[in-house]
Amino acid sequence: MRMLLIHSDYLEYEVKDKALKNPEPISEEQKKGRLDEVLAVFISVEKVDESNPDEVVEKAVKEIKDVAEQVKAERVFVYPFAHLSSELAKPDVALKVLQKIEEKLKEEGFEVKRAPFGYYKAFKLSCKGHPLAELSRTVVPSGEEVS
Numbered sequence: 001m002r003m004l005l006i007h008s009d010y011l012e013y014e015v016k017d018k019a020l021k022n023p024e025p026i027s028e029e030q031k032k033g034r035l036d037e038v039l040a041v042f043i044s045v046e047k048v049d050e051s052n053p054d055e056v057v058e059k060a061v062k063e064i065k066d067v068a069e070q071v072k073a074e075r076v077f078v079y080p081f082a083h084l085s086s087e088l089a090k091p092d093v094a095l096k097v098l099q100k101i102e103e104k105l106k107e108e109g110f111e112v113k114r115a116p117f118g119y120y121k122a123f124k125l126s127c128k129g130h131p132l133a134e135l136s137r138t139v140v141p142s143g144e145e146v147s
């Protein structure tokens with residue numbers, strides 16, 4: 001899994017079109033979303049993660065929590081982003097992983113939104129620009145190699 005973490009004044013998105021034949025079903029309300037004072041986490045779930053999705057969820061949540069504590073962010077925006085890897089996991093696995101990351105971050109006490117999966121989306125982001133505002137992390141199941 002590849003993650004790009006951007007500490008932001010805000011992130012907002014608007015769903016534009018289907019990017020998959022069967023995207024995640026969403027309500028009218030989910031077609032737009034915004035969070036202020038947020039750690040935006042753009043995530044590409046990778047094929048290597050398919051060998052142990054639950055473990056990669058745990059590792060990702062740990063990394064996100066660690067960065068959120070460093071930048072003092074209480075909100076997290078989980079953003080499916082298929083552009084950080086050329087070895088993507090299948091959509092059904094990827095969606096489940098992203099849903100679990102969202103769920104576990106909420107259990108940790110964060111306010112969390114997750115952008116809809118399987119769509120083209122317009123988005124606006126205001127990066128804060130401090131030294132820890134732009135970070136990347138890679139997590140893989142134990143025993144797998146980071147490519």
Ligand SMILES: Nc1ncnc2c1ncn2[C@@H]1O[C@H](CO)[C@@H](NC(=O)[C@@H](N)CO)[C@H]1O
Nearest residue numbers: 019044045080081082088089094117118120
């Ligand atoms: N392995 C994967 N990891 C993360 N997201 C994934 C994925 N496989 C499919 N998606 C989702 O389907 C859209 C089309 O690839 C993706 N859409 C996007 O990445 C938008 N930024 C538009 O390009 C994403 O929602």
